[in-house]
Amino acid sequence: LNEPIVFYRTESGEPVALWGLCPHRLAPLDLGQLKGDSLRCGYHGFTFSPEGACIDIPVAKTRPELCRRLKKYPLVEMGPWIWIWMGDSEAPDYSKLPNIDDIGLGNNATGWRVDVTERIFLKARAQLLIDNLFDLSHIAFIHANSFPPGTNDIALVKPFMKKMENVFRVGRWVRGVPFVPGAMHSLMLPDATGKADLLLHTDFYNVGFVNGSGPWMWRSNDDGSQGEELAKLNFVHCITPETEHTTHYFGVLTRNIRLNDDAFSKELMQQSDFIRGEDRAMLEEIESRGAVYGDPTKEVSVFSDAGAMRIRQMIQAMFKTEARGEKKEPREATISVVEISEDTSSLNR
Amino acid sequence: LNEPIVFYRTESGEPVALWGLCPHRLAPLDLGQLKGDSLRCGYHGFTFSPEGACIDIPVAKTRPELCRRLKKYPLVEMGPWIWIWMGDSEAPDYSKLPNIDDIGLGNNATGWRVDVTERIFLKARAQLLIDNLFDLSHIAFIHANSFPPGTNDIALVKPFMKKMENVFRVGRWVRGVPFVPGAMHSLMLPDATGKADLLLHTDFYNVGFVNGSGPWMWRSNDDGSQGEELAKLNFVHCITPETEHTTHYFGVLTRNIRLNDDAFSKELMQQSDFIRGEDRAMLEEIESRGAVYGDPTKEVSVFSDAGAMRIRQMIQAMFKTEARGEKKEPREATISVVEISEDTSSLNR
């Protein structure tokens, strides 16, 4: 969010995030050194406590507290990630943290395997990545040859949208798919027989956190009814805007089957890195050419964009709420002009 | 011209040029795939006909025609190049195409050898290249050691200017030059004896097309009169502005002698690439330093610049005509202030 932040851990392992520049001569504090739980600037030795207070100025031993404090950012460590509160440091709203126990990432999650994938520094705005994740029809094109057979067909099934308690869901159901060698769901459960109902969906938790199933599956009974849960696989996306045009893109895989199968983890992580690399290439080209020469406000949208459009509207609404709180003009979000009305009534709700 | 364009060929070989961004999510279409004669976007599969019409949206099978059309650019393929009409697509003015049969490049040209040289992506504005080509006195300096002996002397001969039917010509005549080993014209015709009249000239066809002779030659009779044509060699320059500061620079060599001599072609092409590389280095330094720290409106010009100045005035006049048509302020062309009046009366005509 265009703020320089330095992160470190205290000796007991507590994560700390402070404004990243020394108030003295603006040296970036990540070039400094840790002294116990404190952080010493690498230029002239100004030293700061984990609270952001200046506690030592080597050349002015008396009253270091007269030096301006560093802003301290409230943090919460949860699963493989640290969550940062970028608003008023005095009033972090922890209720905004998503409940992600049920995808294996909360501190109370059990029975899950969690694998952290390669971190991507994306040279594209965060909105392009969010758009990407909520229109999975792109799987059939960008990733045409990258997923197991059958995935593409699922990606072109007409999606549903559903507002749930914690998330806004865009998903696709494919029911009664037989376990045949090589198919996506067969790769997950090689010994399974019969048929499965598959749910391929993307859940919007908040503007920086999205989960995509990879997929979830249930036994498909002979009478067509849905049986017991067989497996859940998740491609989780943490999206941290760095500037208007760059994004830190973190990824994690979670699953509730084959927990100790390291080879399977490795295979999934390689697949994830490859696929995210394909998306990255496209998004960076859109950022550097499409968004330069094109006009995002005149985009054409179709019914498969309904989910992404709804997400854009939600983000726009958040901007407006934020602006009201700060009594200023809202940031302008990129909202497409919908040109294809057929099948898109939901877009204008 | 600051427009993103995608080029491809249909299965029957017809060249196609369309606006280069998908109207859906601005993905550059050159990242797409050809499907028969159509072009499919690599992101979500929107597919366009060679006419620019959207003919398939995989996730919205009905009424793809509701999607905005891509602008289609009229093209003409002629010799080794494709010519594009950047104006109103509905009203291309084919009469503006140059007649280049007589330099071996029209579709009716016969008796010519055509060799395409290395394509250069020039990090300099097109005007700098045009200036370069119309003041060949630079040959004696930038290319001091790159041309065969005698070329430099010719380059410093006082040039003439001539408005002809199709072109505006800046040229130099050198008459009665003996065929001696190593001289430029002797290299072209190693077995020739006697003397030749040489014409070294640059022809301005239009703002994107310039031909430089390399040289043309006629037998020089003993009585000083000009005899039959011996040879024509051309260094042809196609100049396509990409942005205000970058240019696609295409080159072709044509000649009407030694048509099947591949070794001679190779030698000429190597020479051409080397020389154009020397120009490129200078022009990019002028773009990045001269045009940044200097003031192009205060350039000093001398009589050898008369040709280049006339060309600048012609381009400026075209800008004005275009602006009148579009009822807007003309673009500002760089017109030198002429400070040396001697021998330069033609500059102010």
Next chain:
Amino acid sequence: LNEPIVFYRTESGEPVALWGLCPHRLAPLDLGQLKGDSLRCGYHGFTFSPEGACIDIPVAKTRPELCRRLKKYPLVEMGPWIWIWMGDSEAPDYSKLPNIDDIGLGNNATGWRVDVTERIFLKARAQLLIDNLFDLSHIAFIHANSFPPGTNDIALVKPFMKKMENVFRVGRWVRGVPFVPGAMHSLMLPDATGKADLLLHTDFYNVGFVNGSGPWMWRSNDDGSQGEELAKLNFVHCITPETEHTTHYFGVLTRNIRLNDDAFSKELMQQSDFIRGEDRAMLEEIESRGAVYGDPTKEVSVFSDAGAMRIRQMIQAMFKTEARGEKKEPREATISVVEISEDTSSLNR
């Protein structure tokens, strides 16, 4: 100072500095060739005398003097450097040249060894380098492990400031330091015994010239009085702003001991290059991040900054004087807000 300048030497060795672009087509003249004492443009051969007069235009033999002259910059060569006058070329004020005989760099200096160190192209504004040199407390942090033992302690001694005839001095005295193996002053005089009084100081000669002692030392008598001079070592810094964000940083070492000890020179130069590299890394990070995200006008300053602050004020005063002369608004210098009043009464003088 944002002006393109070409430097060369005449055949007799006189240095010449001229405006660096050809008035004809803006070609950078450093791409040209020397012809005797004159400089010929590499593009079309316009040739200029050391006075900046155009003396030959190969394609317009008559009256080259009609071409605009190049601005000629007055130069003075002194020791290892050439000093350039960037103001009115007609009225250079040589009285502004510093007297640097006594640090071995004037043309009358004798008894000194002078070693030129690596030239640095610093991607940071000059002010950051000046700040650096006048707050040597940074030695204890950036260079914590780069100087001989004991140096850090000296760097944290409270500094004094002194306005002298030629320079403004910020320095630190440490008296009665025994010659023990490995200490900074012992390395300079390996055979010395007893004790020394050390002076570590930085002298501001003018905005582009700073000398830092490394150190100077005198015998420390048993009664505590200061004895004869033992040695002077200088790290001299020549600081030439290229643009608002880049600086040419030249360095020289001078000493009045062990004049013929080449191995000692080599050792000192390696140390100097290493230390200046450490500073460079920090200053470039401050330029690219600190000065982008931070607010230089809200810097916190402490008593060890008093010297640097005084220097900033002197530079600001020079800007104002210059602006009065040119009857325009003064450039805005970066002046810190002093937030720590204790021990900093001198900051507000």
